[in-house]
Amino acid sequence: MKISFDQFHKLWNGQDDFRLRELDCGIVLKAVCLDTMCDDAKVSAFVLQPIAYIGRADSIVEVEKKLAAGTGVRKPPNLFAAVEDFTNGYTLIFDQNDNCISVDTRTVIGRSIAEPPTSMVMRGPREGFVEDIKVNITLLRKRLKTPNLKIINLAVGKYTNTAVAVCYIEGIAEQRIVDDIVQRLQSVKTDGVLDSSYLARYLDVSKTFLFRRIGSTEKPDIAVGKMLEGRLAVIVDGSPMVLTVPYLFVEDMQSPGDYYENSAMTTLSRSLRFISVIASVLLPALYVCLQVYNYQIIPLRFLITVLNASEAIPFSPLTEMLLVLIVFDILREANLRMPSAVGISLSLVGAIVLGDAAVQAGLLGAPAVMIGALSGIGLFTMPDNTLILSLLRLLVTFIGGVMGLLGVIISTMTILVYLASMQDYKTPFLAPFAPDIPEDRQDAVAQIPVPNMKKRPRSIPNENSDRRG
Numbered sequence: 001m002k003i004s005f006d007q008f009h010k011l012w013n014g015q016d017d018f019r020l021r022e023l024d025c026g027i028v029l030k031a032v033c034l035d036t037m038c039d040d041a042k043v044s045a046f047v048l049q050p051i052a053y054i055g056r057a058d059s060i061v062e063v064e065k066k067l068a069a070g071t072g073v074r075k076p077p078n079l080f081a082a083v084e085d086f087t088n089g090y091t092l093i094f095d096q097n098d099n100c101i102s103v104d105t106r107t108v109i110g111r112s113i114a115e116p117p118t119s120m121v122m123r124g125p126r127e128g129f130v131e132d133i134k135v136n137i138t139l140l141r142k143r144l145k146t147p148n149l150k151i152i153n154l155a156v157g158k159y160t161n162t163a164v165a166v167c168y169i170e171g172i173a174e175q176r177i178v179d180d181i182v183q184r185l186q187s188v189k190t191d192g193v194l195d196s197s198y199l200a201r202y203l204d205v206s207k208t209f210l211f212r213r214i215g216s217t218e219k220p221d222i223a224v225g226k227m228l229e230g231r232l233a234v235i236v237d238g239s240p241m242v243l244t245v246p247y248l249f250v251e252d253m254q255s256p257g258d259y260y261e262n263s264a265m266t267t268l269s270r271s272l273r274f275i276s277v278i279a280s281v282l283l284p285a286l287y288v289c290l291q292v293y294n295y296q297i298i299p300l301r302f303l304i305t306v307l308n309a310s311e312a313i314p315f316s317p318l319t320e321m322l323l324v325l326i327v328f329d330i331l332r333e334a335n336l337r338m339p340s341a342v343g344i345s346l347s348l349v350g351a352i353v354l355g356d357a358a359v360q361a362g363l364l365g366a367p368a369v370m371i372g373a374l375s376g377i378g379l380f381t382m383p384d385n386t387l388i389l390s391l392l393r394l395l396v397t398f399i400g401g402v403m404g405l406l407g408v409i410i411s412t413m414t415i416l417v418y419l420a421s422m423q424d425y426k427t428p429f430l431a432p433f434a435p436d437i438p439e440d441r442q443d444a445v446a447q448i449p450v451p452n453m454k455k456r457p458r459s460i461p462n463e464n465s466d467r468r469g
Helices: 005-012 042-053 062-066 079-087 133-143 173-184 196-205 220-225 249-253 263-292 300-310 317-337 342-359 366-378 383-403 403-422 438-442
Strands: 018-024 028-034 090-094 099-104 149-156 163-167 215-217 232-236 241-246
Touching: 005 028, 005 062, 005 079, 005 090, 018 042, 018 090, 028 042, 028 079, 028 317, 042 062, 042 090, 042 317, 062 099, 079 099, 099 383, 133 149, 133 163, 133 220, 133 232, 149 173, 149 196, 163 173, 163 220, 173 196, 173 232, 173 249, 196 215, 196 232, 215 220, 220 241, 249 263, 263 366, 263 383, 317 366, 317 383, 383 403
Parallel strands: none
Antiparallel strands: 018 028, 028 090, 090 099, 149 163, 163 232, 215 241, 232 241
């Protein structure tokens, strides 16, 4: 749609923060901006003062050449692009013939760069993404000083018109994946995008409801590391979480500080996380089914201890364990939603006082409380999937209490088959284990020294498999 000042003025006239100035420099110009989105100093320095001292000009093209102080000066191709610039803090200048130029006068509002609370490290960079898309792109540029870093800018959301940047390294990321992601973002039809998690649902090809299929990070060094393997980073204005695509399940086992520690220590840490996650999901179910159906497998001394601790409990082992797990989940939810100072006290009171009181009153057995506590602690080794794993833990425990060990085995195999069947953007979710890709296991659970990683992961589509150029 052709730009028309009358149409534009009709759209915005009457808004309290709408500003209109008429200027005369041989031709009559009209400068419009949103006071809430523009920096007054930039409007004065980049627009008003240059036009005031320009002398005489014959056309808006000559005016554009004289606006040398503004680095972001461009011509919107249509009315929609002009509105997008205007709402993002650009000042628009119209002449009598409805020719238009936009000048970057955006104000900078937001918090300063700091270490993200969800990705703290002992070693390594402590910078984190913020809510400003320009700052976040700068953090990537700071680490990727190459013309091969490509950025595709989009606007998503009918009313929010949220700026979205798709970042990738040309020559590494596969172009078909880039085109697919850009096409998916362009086809998003929604009223607004307030956070990157909104777009994650549209980028999820499999539309899974259990496990997330789109990665996210708050650290620029982690985002760059993933881009160097062939992934794309999707930055959303207003969100400190940057999406990374494609995504593997083993990434949840990895920590931001893994690549700044000794490879042997990293392997040990990842192995502990892997064991903790498996134990947190299966331990309550195994405790229930062994106590009810297969108690002969339990060593005699331990069996006597369990029987002595649970003989006066009024609930069945399955009901007892489900109660323990549900109580711990309620405590976790309450802790997340309470103020930080109160939340710490609440978790201590709930975990210690409640648990001890329930055991002393004979409502719950000490072994069940201990098993539930160990399982709950293990979930937090994979913090991004805590809720999903908690749901699976309840399901497997219920099935184990009804069907015994056979039910635990069947449910576990069902989960594994479900995970192995998922594949987005030509990337198997359980790679490099299903399918088996031996070359990629160098940085899965075990990690070899970084200098020995000569090839990029085969499970991530890329156009250059050599890490060294």
